[in-house]
Amino acid sequence: xxxxxxxxxxxxxxxxxxxxxxxxxxxxxxxxxxxxxxxxxxxxxxxxxxxxxxxxxxxxxxxxxxxxxxxxxxxxxxxxxxxxxxxxxxx
Amino acid sequence: xxxxxxxxxxxxxxxxxxxxxxxxxxxxxxxxxxxxxxxxxxxxxxxxxxxxxxxxxxxxxxxxxxxxxxxxxxxxxxxxxxxxxxxxxxxxxxxxxxxxxxxxxxxxxxxxxxxxxxxxxxxxxxxxxxxxxxxxxxxxxxxxxxxxxxxxxxxxxxxxxxxxxxxxxxxxxxxxxxxxxxxxxxxxxxxxxxxxxxxxxxxxxxxxxxxxxxxxxxxxxxxxxxxxxxxxxxxxxxxxxxxxxxxxxxxxxxxxxxxxxxxxxxxxxxxxxxxxxxxxxxxxxxxxxxxxxxxxxxxxxxxxxxxxxxxxxxxxxxxxxxxxxxxxxxxxxxxxxxxxxxxxxxxxxxxxxxxxxxxxxxxxxxxxxxxxxxxxxxxxxxxxxxxxxxxxxxxxxxxxxxxxxxxxxxxxxxxxxxxxxxxxxxxxxxxxxxxxxxxxxxxxxxxxxxxxxxxxxxxxxxxxxxxxxxxxxxxxxxxxxxxxxxxxxxxxxxxxxxxxxxxxxxxxxxxxxxxxxxxxxxxxxxxxxxxxxxxxxxxxxxxxxxxxxxxxxxxxxxxxxxxxxxxxxxxxxxxxxxxxxxxxxxxxxxxxxxxx
Numbered sequence: 001x002x003x004x005x006x007x008x009x010x011x012x013x014x015x016x017x018x019x020x021x022x023x024x025x026x027x028x029x030x031x032x033x034x035x036x037x038x039x040x041x042x043x044x045x046x047x048x049x050x051x052x053x054x055x056x057x058x059x060x061x062x063x064x065x066x067x068x069x070x071x072x073x074x075x076x077x078x079x080x081x082x083x084x085x086x087x088x089x090x091x
Numbered sequence: 092x093x094x095x096x097x098x099x100x101x102x103x104x105x106x107x108x109x110x111x112x113x114x115x116x117x118x119x120x121x122x123x124x125x126x127x128x129x130x131x132x133x134x135x136x137x138x139x140x141x142x143x144x145x146x147x148x149x150x151x152x153x154x155x156x157x158x159x160x161x162x163x164x165x166x167x168x169x170x171x172x173x174x175x176x177x178x179x180x181x182x183x184x185x186x187x188x189x190x191x192x193x194x195x196x197x198x199x200x201x202x203x204x205x206x207x208x209x210x211x212x213x214x215x216x217x218x219x220x221x222x223x224x225x226x227x228x229x230x231x232x233x234x235x236x237x238x239x240x241x242x243x244x245x246x247x248x249x250x251x252x253x254x255x256x257x258x259x260x261x262x263x264x265x266x267x268x269x270x271x272x273x274x275x276x277x278x279x280x281x282x283x284x285x286x287x288x289x290x291x292x293x294x295x296x297x298x299x300x301x302x303x304x305x306x307x308x309x310x311x312x313x314x315x316x317x318x319x320x321x322x323x324x325x326x327x328x329x330x331x332x333x334x335x336x337x338x339x340x341x342x343x344x345x346x347x348x349x350x351x352x353x354x355x356x357x358x359x360x361x362x363x364x365x366x367x368x369x370x371x372x373x374x375x376x377x378x379x380x381x382x383x384x385x386x387x388x389x390x391x392x393x394x395x396x397x398x399x400x401x402x403x404x405x406x407x408x409x410x411x412x413x414x415x416x417x418x419x420x421x422x423x424x425x426x427x428x429x430x431x432x433x434x435x436x437x438x439x440x441x442x443x444x445x446x447x448x449x450x451x452x453x454x455x456x457x458x459x460x461x462x463x464x465x466x467x468x469x470x471x472x473x474x475x476x477x478x479x480x481x482x483x484x485x486x487x488x489x490x491x492x493x494x495x496x497x498x499x500x501x502x503x504x505x506x507x508x509x510x511x512x513x514x515x516x517x518x519x520x521x522x523x524x525x526x527x528x529x530x531x532x533x534x535x536x537x538x539x540x541x542x543x544x545x546x547x548x549x550x551x552x553x554x555x556x557x558x559x560x561x562x563x564x565x566x567x568x569x570x571x572x573x574x575x576x577x578x579x580x581x582x583x584x585x586x587x588x589x590x591x592x593x594x595x596x597x598x599x600x601x602x603x604x605x606x607x608x609x610x611x612x613x614x615x616x617x618x619x620x621x622x623x624x625x626x627x628x629x630x631x632x633x634x635x636x637x638x639x640x641x642x643x644x645x646x647x648x649x650x651x652x653x654x655x656x657x658x659x660x661x662x663x664x665x666x667x668x669x670x671x672x673x674x675x676x677x678x679x680x681x682x683x684x685x686x687x
Contacts, residue, residue: 001429001432001433002425002426002429005425022561023561023562023565026554026557026558026561027558027561027562029554030554030558033550033551033554034550034551035551037549037551038551039459039462039463039467039470040462040467043555048558050554050555050558050559050562051558051561051562052562053474053478053558053559053562054478054558054559054560054561054562054563054566055562055563055565055566056566057474057475057478057479057559057563058478058479058481058482058562058563058564058565058566058567058570059566059570060475061349061350061353061475061478061479061482062353062482062566062567062570062573062574063573064350065350065353065354065574066573066574068350068354069354069579069581072582073354073581073582074354074577074579074580074581074582075579075580075581075582076579076580077578077579077580079580079582080589
């Protein structure tokens with residue numbers, strides 16, 4: 001398995017190309033699939049709906065977490081141990 | 092105890108109590124045997140239906156063995172988890188750690204089989220008090236305070252639950268553990284739900300989980316990830332099914348866990364956040380309350396135990412071998428830990444609901460139930476959360492741990508390798524079950540509490556999932572520089588109570604301590620001198636007044652005695668002379684007064 005991974009890493013451009021072809025295939029296949037059992041109007045009528053949804057949701061999550069992280073949620077690892085000056089002095 | 096029912100908790104408890112006496116070469120077979128016997132008991136119990144092991148206690152009827160479809164499926168997975176978890180930590184020498192794990196599993200199984208609130212509460216607390224040792228046994232710098240915080244939070248949860256149980260008993264007059272009237276919730280309904288919710292790590296009562304599970308010992312975390320939250324899911328499914336607020340709370344959990352997991356730098360804390368998120372799906376399913384939704388919640392609980400324990404075993408192996416858990420101290424490990432990488436990938440695909448892996452057959456049930464119940468907003472948000480799950484667990488975890496930038500020090504790199512045979516065997520079992528459930532879920536569906544017609548293997552579901560995962564992966568690789576782990580921690584709601592605790596500590600250490608010192612000094616200067624003066628006065632008073640009176644009386648008596656003593660010569664004629672003289676004197680006096 002390690003050899004296979006190293007082979008794929010060595011041929012990264014080919015792997016990326018194959019992945020894009022696969023993605024295109026997956027997206028294209030939605031045009032052939034019966035969506036009559038879909039739950040909502042959007043799924044039934046918007047082509048490649050779940051492709052858009054997957055990409056947008058992932059991008060949105062990355063954006064939200066990036067913003068939250070920078071707005072103070074991500075902080076120094078010693079935020080609790082040094083929450084009081086006394087605690088730091090004791091350490 | 093009814094003859095046909097064997098309580099698996101008893102096997103685990105007795106096994107745990109005997110464990111310290113089993114030494115040497117017998118230890119490992121014994122460690123494997125007890126959980127296996129427990130699982131066998133659970134399997135045998137699953138052939139029964141009804142209430143067993145009923146005991147009269149005061150005015151109550153305690154039921155230790157309620158066997159129905161809901162308890163059977165949860166007991167089976169917990170029994171199986173006891174086997175896998177013990178096998179994973181088979182080489183651990185500390186008997187105490189195995190004992191804690193077995194008591195913990197016994198508490199979970201006891202809760203699942205309980206038919207009344209009293210026995211449930213007993214086993215519920217057994218879980219809390221035994222599981223804390225799985226954190227303390229890591230013996231890290233933070234293990235002790237984290238364990239105490241865990242215990243404190245669960246004690247508060249236990250008190251809330253107990254208050255609810257007592258109020259419910261006062262209101263309805265029995266302690267039967269059944270579905271509550273969730274359409275007309277009373278105070279006790281809320282208290283019981285909150286007590287359960289705390290163990291399910293519902294936001295905002297969740298902060299104990301990421302902290303405790305990431306701080307537990309490498310094999311303790313495997314137990315922790317399976318029992319507490321899923322037992323809470325069981326009791327919620329039993330008592331609060333259809334409670335609408337749970338849909339909202341479940342969705343919040345699903346999204347909250349995703350956000351924090353994406354930001355997390357610690358591999359095991361990421362998985363702990365993932366538990367918050369995944370339990371959110373189960374809680375939402377319970378809140379929806381339809382047959383499909385409850386079945387979905389139960390199925391997801393079962394598969395979650397399988398893939399989450401597999402993931403904790405994978406990351407536990409990294410911790411066990413390298414001593415590190417941060418992305419910023421790891422990376423590129425696929426070369427050194429190929430088997431661990433392989434099993435972890437199966438866990439990652441399983442949690443991501445990749446086609447033919449575990450969660451593929453469960454998550455969609457809950458989401459479908461939401462759409463069917465016209466809770467579209469909930470289902471859309473759960474789908475949004477599912478995309479996030481794939482991103483942090485299916486992509487971020489394996490990419491930055493096994494590929495990505497190699498942040499390992501030479502020492503870490505040198506230590507990294509696949510772990511011992513028992514750990515690999517446990518991971519093999521976990522991975523096999525993940526694939527088995529994902530490809531052939533029929534045997535699991537047959538165990539579910541309600542009849543349903545549901546198949547996850549439709550072309551539409553397959554294409555939908557592939558699109559979702561494929562394009563989320565595209566977004567991840569295009570934007571991955573924005574989610575690269577950094578050596579920082581994420582502040583959570585626990586910041587509030589930690590700040591409150593710090594403020595209280597400051598209050599104690601500064602104003603209160605100052606007040607106490609000032610009082611002590613004032614007492615020393617003023618109080619002590621006054622006291623000494625008073626003492627001297629009372630000493631003088633005692634010596635001169637009290638003792639003076641007492642001693643004076645004594646001296647008077649002694650003086651009188653000395654004088655009277657001379658009358659006692661011992662000669663009878665003198666005594667008679669004095670007596671008659673006195674009598675004559677008295678007689679003469681009497682006559683004299685009569686004549687007057």
